[in-house]
Amino acid sequence: MSTSVATPEAAPRDAAPEPARPRRSLVPKFLRNPWGQPRFLVAITWTYVAWALVPVVIAILFSFNAGKSRSVWQGFSTRWWWGDPSQSIFHDPQYTQALAHSLFLAGLDMVIATPLGVLLAVGLSRWRGRGSGVSNSLMLVPLVTPEIVMAVSLLVVFTQLALFPFNAIHLGTTAQVIGQVTFSLSYVVVIVRSRLVSIGPEYEEAARDLGATSWAAFRLVLLPLLAPAILASMLIVFALSIDDFVVTQYMSSDASTTTIPMYLYSNARGGTSTPALNALATILVSTTLLAIAVGYLVYSVIGHRTSASRGGVSALRELSGMEA
Amino acid sequence: MPGDVQLRALTKRYDETLAVDAIDASINDGEFFSLLGPSGCGKTTTLRMIAGFVRPTSGEILLDGVDVAQVPPHNRNVHTVFQNYALFPHLNVFDNVAFGLRRKKVAKAEVRRRVEESLELVELGGMAARRPQQLSGGQQQRVALARALVLRPAVLLLDEPLGALDAKIRKQLRLELKALQEEVGITFVFVTHDQEEALSMSDRVAVMSNGRIEQIGTPAEVYESPATVFVADFLGVSNLMDAEAIPEPAREHCTVAIGDFRLRARAGDVTASGPVKVVARPERVELLGHGTERANCLPGMVERTVYVGSSVQVMVRLATGAQLQASIANTGHADDYEQGTPVCVYIPEDALRILGDSGAALAPAGAPDAAPAPETATASA
Numbered sequence: 001m002s003t004s005v006a007t008p009e010a011a012p013r014d015a016a017p018e019p020a021r022p023r024r025s026l027v028p029k030f031l032r033n034p035w036g037q038p039r040f041l042v043a044i045t046w047t048y049v050a051w052a053l054v055p056v057v058i059a060i061l062f063s064f065n066a067g068k069s070r071s072v073w074q075g076f077s078t079r080w081w082w083g084d085p086s087q088s089i090f091h092d093p094q095y096t097q098a099l100a101h102s103l104f105l106a107g108l109d110m111v112i113a114t115p116l117g118v119l120l121a122v123g124l125s126r127w128r129g130r131g132s133g134v135s136n137s138l139m140l141v142p143l144v145t146p147e148i149v150m151a152v153s154l155l156v157v158f159t160q161l162a163l164f165p166f167n168a169i170h171l172g173t174t175a176q177v178i179g180q181v182t183f184s185l186s187y188v189v190v191i192v193r194s195r196l197v198s199i200g201p202e203y204e205e206a207a208r209d210l211g212a213t214s215w216a217a218f219r220l221v222l223l224p225l226l227a228p229a230i231l232a233s234m235l236i237v238f239a240l241s242i243d244d245f246v247v248t249q250y251m252s253s254d255a256s257t258t259t260i261p262m263y264l265y266s267n268a269r270g271g272t273s274t275p276a277l278n279a280l281a282t283i284l285v286s287t288t289l290l291a292i293a294v295g296y297l298v299y300s301v302i303g304h305r306t307s308a309s310r311g312g313v314s315a316l317r318e319l320s321g322m323e324a
Numbered sequence: 325m326p327g328d329v330q331l332r333a334l335t336k337r338y339d340e341t342l343a344v345d346a347i348d349a350s351i352n353d354g355e356f357f358s359l360l361g362p363s364g365c366g367k368t369t370t371l372r373m374i375a376g377f378v379r380p381t382s383g384e385i386l387l388d389g390v391d392v393a394q395v396p397p398h399n400r401n402v403h404t405v406f407q408n409y410a411l412f413p414h415l416n417v418f419d420n421v422a423f424g425l426r427r428k429k430v431a432k433a434e435v436r437r438r439v440e441e442s443l444e445l446v447e448l449g450g451m452a453a454r455r456p457q458q459l460s461g462g463q464q465q466r467v468a469l470a471r472a473l474v475l476r477p478a479v480l481l482l483d484e485p486l487g488a489l490d491a492k493i494r495k496q497l498r499l500e501l502k503a504l505q506e507e508v509g510i511t512f513v514f515v516t517h518d519q520e521e522a523l524s525m526s527d528r529v530a531v532m533s534n535g536r537i538e539q540i541g542t543p544a545e546v547y548e549s550p551a552t553v554f555v556a557d558f559l560g561v562s563n564l565m566d567a568e569a570i571p572e573p574a575r576e577h578c579t580v581a582i583g584d585f586r587l588r589a590r591a592g593d594v595t596a597s598g599p600v601k602v603v604a605r606p607e608r609v610e611l612l613g614h615g616t617e618r619a620n621c622l623p624g625m626v627e628r629t630v631y632v633g634s635s636v637q638v639m640v641r642l643a644t645g646a647q648l649q650a651s652i653a654n655t656g657h658a659d660d661y662e663q664g665t666p667v668c669v670y671i672p673e674d675a676l677r678i679l680g681d682s683g684a685a686l687a688p689a690g691a692p693d694a695a696p697a698p699e700t701a702t703a704s705a
Contacts, residue, residue, distance in 0.1 A: 205377055206410035208397045210424035210471065220423075224414040 056285060063278035070275055080276040089279045097256065098263040099283065105173070105248065105259060106241035109180040114234045116181070117188025118226065122218075124189070125196045142186040151250040154179050158251075172253035179247040184240045188233040195229035228302040235295035239288045260284050326388050327478035327511035328353040329374065334383035334393075336369050343369045345535035346383065351479075351513060356505050358514045358522040361532035362558065370532075371481050371515045375404045387478060398427075403472035404481040408488060409464045411456035417443070417467050418452040424475045442474040443467075446504070462493045469504070479511045486521060498525055519559050523547060531555045549591065553601050553679055562603045565646050569596040569678055578678060583644030587620045592677035601679045606651035608675035611638060614666040620673055624648065626665040636661065640669055 030036055063081065067074030077083060082090045089095040124136055142150065158169045169175055203225060207217035223230075245261040252262065260280055267273050329351040336344040344366040351357045359367035372378040374385055376397030385393045392400055403424070411420050421439045430438070443449055446466035456464055465485055472480055485501070486494045502525045505512045516522050522529050523543040530540045531554070539551040550556035557564060567580040571594075578594040580587055580602055589602060612621065624640040627647065631654075638650045638661045648669055652661070661667070 202406055202408060202410040203412060205397075206404070206406055206412070207423070208377075209375060209404045210475065211398045211427035212423075213398055216427065221412055225412075 059278050060282045060285070063275050063282045065275045065278075068274055070273065070278060080274060080279045084276075087274055087276055089276045089283070092276065094263070095276060095280055098258050098260050098280070101173075101257060102242055102259040102261075102284075105176055105180060106238045108177045109184055109241040110234050110238045112177065113181045113184045113237045114188055114230060117185050117233060117237075118192050118230055120185065121189045121192035121196060122222070125193060139186055139189050142183045143190070145183075147183070147244075147246040150183060151179065151247045154182070154247065155250045170253070171251055172257050175251035175253075176248050176257060179251045180241050180244060183244075183247065184237045187236055187240065191233045191236065192226060192229045195226055199225050228299045231302070232295040232299040235291040235298070239291040239295075242284060242287050242291070326353045328388060329479055329511065329513070330384070330386035330389075331370070331374075332384040332386065334370065334373060334385060335381045336366075336373060336378060337381045342535050344373070344380075347532075347535075347537050349530055349537060349540060351511060354509045354511055356502065356512045356514065356525055356527045358516060358526040358529045359532055360516055360519060360522040360529050360558075362517055365532040366535040367515045367517075367532050368483060371404075371483055371513060374479070374513060375402055375481050376400050401475075401478045402481060403475055403477040403479075404483060405465070405468045405472055405485045407484045409456075409468035409485075411464055411467055411471070413456055415456075416452065417448065417454050417456065417459070420456065420467060421452075421471045421474050423471065428475070438474050439470075442470040445473065445508075446470045461489045462497055465489065465497065469501075473508060473510070477510060479513060482512060482514045484516055485514075486516075486518075494521075501525060523559070531558060533558070548605075549677065550603065550679070553603075556601075556603045556677075556679060561606050561649050563606060563609065563648050565602050565644075565648070567600055567602045567678075569598060569600045571595055571597045577673060580676070580678065582622065582646070583642075585622055585644065587622070587671065587676060588673045589676040589678050590673040591675065592679055594678060596678050603677050603679060604648075604671045604675050606637065606649045607635075608672060609648065609650040610670040610672075611640070611650050611652065611661065612668040612670050614668060616668040616670075618668070618670060620671050620676070622648075622669045622671070624667055624669050626661045626663055626667060628663060629661050640667060642669065 025032060031040060062070050062073070064076050064078065065072075065074055066077040066079065080088050082088050085091055089099070120139070124132070124139065127135070154175070155171075157166050158171060158175050161167060169178060199222070203221050204217045207221040208214070212220060243261065244259075245265060248259050249262050249265070252258065261284065264277065264281055264284070267277055329349075331347055331349045331351075333346045333348060334344060335342070335346050347366075347370065359370055361367045369378055373380050373393075376392070376395060380393050383393065384391045387400070387402065392402075412423065415423070418439055421442060422435050425435045425438060439452070440449070443452060446469055448463060448466055448470065451459065451463065451467075456467065459467065465488075468485070482501075486497055489497065498521060505525075514522070514526065523546075526543055528540060528542055529546050531538045531546055533554045539546050539555045541549070541551075546555055547559050550559060550562070553564065556562040565582055567582045570579045570581065570586075572578055575595055577588050577590040578596065580589050580600065582602070592602075593600070612618070614623070622642050622644070624642040626638055627641045628639040630637040630639070633654065635654050636652045638652055640648045640650060642648055650669065
């Protein structure tokens with residue numbers, strides 16, 4: 001292709017020279033327009049969204065299949081949800097057990113990890129001096145440790161180590177809760193700390209200046225300002241726990257400690273499974289989405305309302321980035 | 325309700341850096357006292373030590389004669405208006421103002437009465453139910469004032485309370501704040517880096533630099549009779565020049581040699597001899613026609629003219645090589661001083677101030693003419 005556009009190749013014969021004609025391009029006109037919509041990028045985005053969501057949507061649809069098949073559509077029904085008196089997820093004890101245990105673990109994880117994480121975050125933000133920098137970074141290690149590594153390590157520690165308190169922990173619900181709290185704590189710390197940074201030290205100082213003791217300043221000023229971050233953390237911990245498979249699986253003992261993801265894993269490939277399995281998966285997906293959505297809303301609505309303008313958006317970004 | 329503060333050898337050291345270096349100051353009851361200086365000069369650290377947020381490394385803070393240096397902030401009868409006000413965003417205006425009273429376990433009816441009274445004082449009577457975010461910057465600042473004043477502090481500390489506001493509101497609030505202070509009669513300790521703010525509101529100003537107090541005095545004293553080169557330079561454009569002082573037996577004035585020219589100076593350290601710095605405020609410098617034969621005149625040439633509205637700043641390059649700025653009131657003849665115009669710079673002998681090179685000379689208030697209005701105090705330092 002010639003790059004000289006401006007210089008005409010021969011002297012024009014006409015009195016009025018023709019303006020230089022734009023080169024023909026293989027790229028269609030609507031893509032060449034630099035002011036136009038970025039259609040190509042939009043197309044890629046939508047393709048990806050469809051690619052990622054369609055399988056999930058199909059799985060959800062088949063939970064409403066009238067027949068026993070999980071791949072051939074036989075009409076709409078709610079039998080696998082509650083219609084069937086023995087095989088629907090709310091009647092078959094295998095399903096109800098997994099559901100109940102998942103919710104139980106998530107609830108415990110939430111009420112244990114959140115307060116602990118808040119205290120850790122506040123503590124870390126005040127700790128100046130030797131070791132504070134190191135412990136700050138170490139707090140993030142559980143976030144990046146491969147889950148399988150953490151699960152196997154915990155398993156070894158709980159089953160092989162003859163050292164208190166590890167030898168007092170037995171596989172089953174206790175070990176599952178401890179395992180889940182161990183990794184979800186970091187998420188709480190990160191969320192609460194980002195909020196602490198955006199709040200800054202002034203409000204507490206103002207409270208102290210107005211005669212509040214340290215404890216009163218924490219309770220009356222810092223805690224209300226942290227509320228959105230705490231609520232968001234709770235919901236994210238809940239979602240993490242409901243979703244978790246690896247740690248929960250390794251820490252489990254018998255059938256009574258089976259959770260939804262564990263049940264899905266062990267039955268998804270079997271030919272005997274009914275669309276009730278899809279219903280179970282649907283519950284998992286929707287609970288997680290709901291928890292995240294509520295967390296996001298709480299954080300943005302309350303967070304925005306109570307923090308004037310400072311850092312609300314960036315903290316929100318941080319929060320959404322966490323779950324991405 | 326007394327409220328005098330004595331700082332005695334107050335020092336704060338952070339590892340290697342000395343933030344506040346053994347300062348002494350005595351702030352009188354009911355005084356509007358400013359700590360003025362550039363950022364990093366230690367003024368905010370000093371304020372935070374008085375408030376109790378920063379623990380002094382050594383020294384004493386006497387509040388009505390009692391050393392409070394080691395008393396935690398919530399037990400000091402000293403309250404602060406923060407730079408960003410730090411109004412609690414989860415509480416409405418009423419609860420914000422009532423916060424301190426409730427910590428003191430004041431009876432409910434009394435809380436209501438005093439909150440309303442202090443909101444009335446700052447003219448925010450109808451705003452009690454609003455959230456801080458629903459108020460303008462100026463209103464938020466007044467809530468912060470009410471929140472601190474409702475506790476009837478002995479001393480009110482203000483950490484650049486006007487810094488977050490835009491210029492027009494700032495000027496208006498300056499007047500309001502001063503009027504409020506006179507009304508309540510509480511000692512105000514005001515931290516600012518804005519010389520105009522400090523000069524226009526304070527009873528006395530402490531000019532700080534590098535953790536030390538350079539000079540304490542009334543606004544007129546620190547502006548008209550700067551004790552050190554730093555004070556002269558920080559408070560407006562100071563037209564600092566190197567000179568050689570030749571003392572006279574009369575000791576009422578002094579002859580200074582600036583280059584080949586000899587001028588008579590009557591202000592500052594008139595007993596000095598040898599190399600000194602001399603300053604003259606731009607608004608005291610006069611520009612006369614070229615060739616004027618008069619004492620205390622220096623020939624020069626207009627180098628640049630800056631129109632600032634109420635006045636015209638004329639930069640003159642003197643024959644000695646030094647640059648001098650003259651601030652000429654804008655009377656409609658601004659274009660008399662075009663670039664390149666030869667002029668004669670007249671510095672009245674009582675406007676030419678000698679600063680000892682040590683910078684330690686503290687001159688008596690040289691009985692200057694009326695203190696200049698802050699607006700004519702030239703462009704910001």
